[in-house]
Amino acid sequence: MINLRDRIEEVGPELTSSERKVASVVLADYPFAGLQTIQQLAAVTGVSAPSITRFVSKIGCNGYQEFQRRLIGELKESHRSPVELKLTENPAQPGRFLADYAERITSQVHEMASGVSQLQFDAVCDLVGDPSRNIFLIGGRMSDCIAAMLSMHLRQIRGRIFHIPANPELWPDYILRMRKQDVLILLDFRRYQASLTELAQITSVKRHAQIVVITDRWLTPASRYAAHVLAVPTEIGTAWDGQVSALTLAEAMIVKISEQDWNATRKRIEQWDGARLQSAGAHEGIKDNQT
Incomplete structure (x- = not known):
């Protein structure tokens, strides 16, 4: 599922001036600004609670509670350890682990x-x-x-x-x-x-x-x-x-x-290489003199 930050930016052109104020405050301190009560967010933005409700609806949430549940879910995802991720992994195909892993990495780079x-x-x-x-x-x-x-x-x-x-x-x-x-x-x-x-x-x-x-x-x-x-x-x-x-x-x-x-x-590279080679040569000269 697309995260709410990306969704807010995606629907930006469709928002009213009041809704854009809400979006700006939420994005400025994401996701924590959205974890305030709707009354607190209304006071910070200077926008009415009904306008905030319309804003969360436009970004695909069925009410302010769902908006906050999704923000909390994103916070939990951001702290998952390898032990937790192991429970939901998509195992590689038997006998082709390396090839399968390379395909996943390739897809990640394209993304x-x-x-x-x-x-x-x-x-x-x-x-x-x-x-x-x-x-x-x-x-x-x-x-x-x-x-x-x-x-x-x-x-x-x-x-x-x-x-x-x-x-x-x-x-x-x-x-x-x-x-x-x-x-x-x-x-x-x-x-x-x-x-x-x-x-x-x-x-x-x-x-x-x-x-x-x-x-x-x-x-x-x-x-x-x-x-x-x-x-x-x-x-x-x-x-x-x-x-x-x-x-x-x-x-x-x-x-x-x-x-x-x-x-x-x-x-810069030529100077860098020149300095490095001179340092190596000086070091070798010291070793030669010590032998």
């Missing part, structure tokens, strides 16, 4: 490509490719390996790339470097890390940096502080969510950013 708009992808690449900006990257327990890969490639394309370490005690050093024009790329998938949401909040409120969040369809709470949210599919019918679509998105960003100013990229 990602159709779900992330070219306009949004280009806007994020333009931000990250701007050499005047510092770029900071961090991921969650499992997704930080993608942040590390992306940061390593970006370092070879341009300078001022910072991969934030996992230890929160070191974060203030990076936060204090952030300026208004800088960018934080944050990856966080279901069973989200509260510390990453806190980092996004501090970065947004105190440093006013732009945040790019790469997440799943249930959206990490950190998304509420993001200028850009890239939601990618993760479900593949097994006990383990797949991150290949997020990895593919990161690799596509690397290629696109590198080609924005290929002359500068080529020069």
Whole structure:
């Protein structure tokens, strides 16, 4: 079933001005804004309760209670563990596990490509490719390996790339470097890390940096502080969510950013390789002298 956030965005053009106010408030703090009572949401939006009822009807809910039940259901989905997912998995066909898994991943990548708009992808690449900006990257327990890969490639394309370490005690050093024009790329998938949401909040409120969040369809709470949210599919019918679509998105960003100013990229790579080879040669020379 399509999640309510996508449905709200889908029916946006059909909403009245009052209903658009409700939609804006719900999307600004999704899904938590929708978990208020209808009276509380009416007070926040300045819209009558009947208008809110018409809004939830337009997005496919039979009343405000069903609207809230679906939001709660999405919250539960966003915290399901592999143990829980195992109960509802779609087992691979006997004797062709690898081929079946590859087909699922292929389908996931195609879904990602159709779900992330070219306009949004280009806007994020333009931000990250701007050499005047510092770029900071961090991921969650499992997704930080993608942040590390992306940061390593970006370092070879341009300078001022910072991969934030996992230890929160070191974060203030990076936060204090952030300026208004800088960018934080944050990856966080279901069973989200509260510390990453806190980092996004501090970065947004105190440093006013732009945040790019790469997440799943249930959206990490950190998304509420993001200028850009890239939601990618993760479900593949097994006990383990797949991150290949997020990895593919990161690799596509690397290629696109590198080609924005290929002359500068080529020069940077040549300098990078030259420095690396010189360092290796110096190290070998020291070893030779010691023997």
